[in-house]
Amino acid sequence: MTKNVPLAKQPASGDYAWLGAEAGSVADHMYMLNTEDWVEAINSRFVNELLNDELPEEVLKAYLIQDFKFYDNGMMGRLIKLAPRQETKDMLSKQAQWFEDNETTYFEHFIKAYNISQQEYDETEQTPANKEYGEYLESLADKGWPVLVAAMCCMEWVYLAWAKRTVDASVVQQIPAHKGWVDLHEGELFRAWVGNLIALVNEYCSVNGPEAEVFRTMVHLERRFFEDSYQLD
Ligand SMILES: Cc1ncc(CN)c(N)n1
Numbered sequence: 393m394t395k396n397v398p399l400a401k402q403p404a405s406g407d408y409a410w411l412g413a414e415a416g417s418v419a420d421h422m423y424m425l426n427t428e429d430w431v432e433a434i435n436s437r438f439v440n441e442l443l444n445d446e447l448p449e450e451v452l453k454a455y456l457i458q459d460f461k462f463y464d465n466g467m468m469g470r471l472i473k474l475a476p477r478q479e480t481k482d483m484l485s486k487q488a489q490w491f492e493d494n495e496t497t498y499f500e501h502f503i504k505a506y507n508i509s510q511q512e513y514d515e516t517e518q519t520p521a522n523k524e525y526g527e528y529l530e531s532l533a534d535k536g537w538p539v540l541v542a543a544m545c546c547m548e549w550v551y552l553a554w555a556k557r558t559v560d561a562s563v564v565q566q567i568p569a570h571k572g573w574v575d576l577h578e579g580e581l582f583r584a585w586v587g588n589l590i591a592l593v594n595e596y597c598s599v600n601g602p603e604a605e606v607f608r609t610m611v612h613l614e615r616r617f618f619e620d621s622y623q624l625d
Pocket of ligand 1: 459462547548551614617
């Protein structure tokens with residue numbers, strides 16, 4: 393029986409200093425821009441139920457379909473193309489390969505395990521938030537490297553933040569799809585990935601630039617993406 397995983401606390405400046413977002417850094421400013429949506433996302437009903445192994449199977453299945461559709465959002469390819477340094481291109485390409493080897497296989501495995509047919513997958517409409525999120529990312533495609541870095545950093549950091557709740561509480565999920573989803577978003581490798589994105593935000597983004605609004609909007613879309621998991625209620 394899984395224990396109740398405590399809710400995340402209200403964000404405070406310097407929370408992620410250990411990952412490179414020191415108090416007063418650009419990334420830390422971004423982190424503190426939209427704390428209401430941030431907390432609502434990482435403490436969302438979906439996350440709570442997943443971490444507590446109480447997620448109804450229908451909701452998990454619906455989320456798997458939605459998120460696999462979201463997964464193919466083109467962000468990684470755009471970042472690799474625009475990265476100003478070869479070492480950054482290499483870091484991103486290595487991460488893209490890691491996703492291919494681990495996240496793609498996660499989706500394929502559990503979509504099969506939960507008997508989601510190709511027809512059901514194809515015929516499922518994207519939720520409003522998923523659709524809006526995809527369109528938003530598409531609209532950023534020609535907005536340049538700093539904006540894309542801010543968007544990717546936010547997208548991944550929010551996921552680390554909710555998964556970290558269970559690692560902090562030393563709670564391990566008993567349902568393989570739940571544990572697997574946590575394992576993809578917490579651990580040495582994922583922390584290093586988010587740390588690399590935070591370093592890029594500190595290097596290339598500005599709190600006075602369009603990146604700040606992008607970060608704020610992304611947090612909001614992440615919150616809504618989770619909320620839409622229950623739109624069938
Ligand atoms: C909607 C969403 N945002 C972020 C992630 C983490 N890659 C995700 N899987 N899905």
